[in-house]
Amino acid sequence: MSSVTTDHAPLAELDEWDDFVATRYKQGKAEEEFRNYRADANPTVTEFYRLNHANQTLDFILKKKAEFASLARGEKSIWEMADYLNTLVDDSDPDTDVTQIEHLLQTSEAIRKDGHPRWFVLAGFVHDLGKVLCLYGEPQWAVVGDTFPAGCAYSDQIVFPEFFAANPDSKVPEYQTKYGIYSPNCGLDNIHLSWGHDEYIYTVTKNYLPEPAQYMLRYHSFYPAHKHGAYRHLMNDHDEKMFEWVRKFNPYDLYSKGLERPNVKEIMPYYQDLVAEFFPAKIAW
Numbered sequence: 001m002s003s004v005t006t007d008h009a010p011l012a013e014l015d016e017w018d019d020f021v022a023t024r025y026k027q028g029k030a031e032e033e034f035r036n037y038r039a040d041a042n043p044t045v046t047e048f049y050r051l052n053h054a055n056q057t058l059d060f061i062l063k064k065k066a067e068f069a070s071l072a073r074g075e076k077s078i079w080e081m082a083d084y085l086n087t088l089v090d091d092s093d094p095d096t097d098v099t100q101i102e103h104l105l106q107t108s109e110a111i112r113k114d115g116h117p118r119w120f121v122l123a124g125f126v127h128d129l130g131k132v133l134c135l136y137g138e139p140q141w142a143v144v145g146d147t148f149p150a151g152c153a154y155s156d157q158i159v160f161p162e163f164f165a166a167n168p169d170s171k172v173p174e175y176q177t178k179y180g181i182y183s184p185n186c187g188l189d190n191i192h193l194s195w196g197h198d199e200y201i202y203t204v205t206k207n208y209l210p211e212p213a214q215y216m217l218r219y220h221s222f223y224p225a226h227k228h229g230a231y232r233h234l235m236n237d238h239d240e241k242m243f244e245w246v247r248k249f250n251p252y253d254l255y256s257k258g259l260e261r262p263n264v265k266e267i268m269p270y271y272q273d274l275v276a277e278f279f280p281a282k283i284a285w
């Protein structure tokens with residue numbers, strides 16, 4: 001696989017991307033201010049998007065999907081995976097930065113407090129476990145980032161659309177029509193979104209979670225669609241219905257970060273039960 005640009009890691013930590021998204025959609029921020037998101041993007045975030053948009057080609061995505069579809073990395077429990085993800089520590093201030101597990105628990109605890117079903121709480125708890133891709137050695141631009149379809153025209157509702165000029169797919173006329181290689185309302189299951197932690201955690205957990213949870217995991221970074229209504233011409237009626245759940249999930253992901261740090265010891269028994277209710281002792285990763 002030849003990449004257009006180098007695979008260096010511009011972000012000091014993956015959370016820099018998550019923080020940028022949260023700033024972009026800060027509660028109460030007018031929708032029109034989306035256009036000004038560039039002002040909130042520091043140089044490393046901007047560089048991250050440059051790499052992401054240049055390198056996420058249809059060819060790359062298909063290769064990654066094929067590579068990870070076999071789940072050939074062995075078997076682990078959800079807890080082993082969470083511990084593994086937690087080794088993704090950064091050098092920033094430990095007093096203000098929550099760990100990866102804390103972010104997951106803050107998300108799921110906010111969902112639980114609002115009285116949502118257990119599978120919804122569980123979706124919150126596992127939603128970012130796919131970031132272990134980073135620990136497998138995948139570059140940041142292939143782990144996080146707002147996702148978008150490849151193989152058809154890029155929406156101007158994707159952040160930094162100008163960076164797609166460096167993507168080889170932008171020179172393939174077949175990929176740059178409204179529908180590209182797809183057909184009208186063919187359904188998102190037939191669309192190849194940019195590769196990252198969403199698609200990976202969906203692949204790993206799909207057999208164990210109800211469908212609305214699968215949608216939450218698979219499309220939680222698909223901001224052009226769930227926040228901006230882009231790509232509806234590729235979605236079918238079922239996607240539309242399921243996206244209500246994706247939208248319901250999103251605020252918990254975006255806005256739970258500032259909440260108090262979870263008392264891990266106290267809530268652990270609840271999560272042990274919850275995980276055991278849906279998942280076998282070990283699953284293939």
Ligand SMILES: [Fe+2]
Pocket residue numbers: 127128197220221
């Ligand atoms: Fe995420």
Ligand SMILES: [Fe+2]
Pocket residue numbers: 018103127128253
């Ligand atoms: Fe998240």
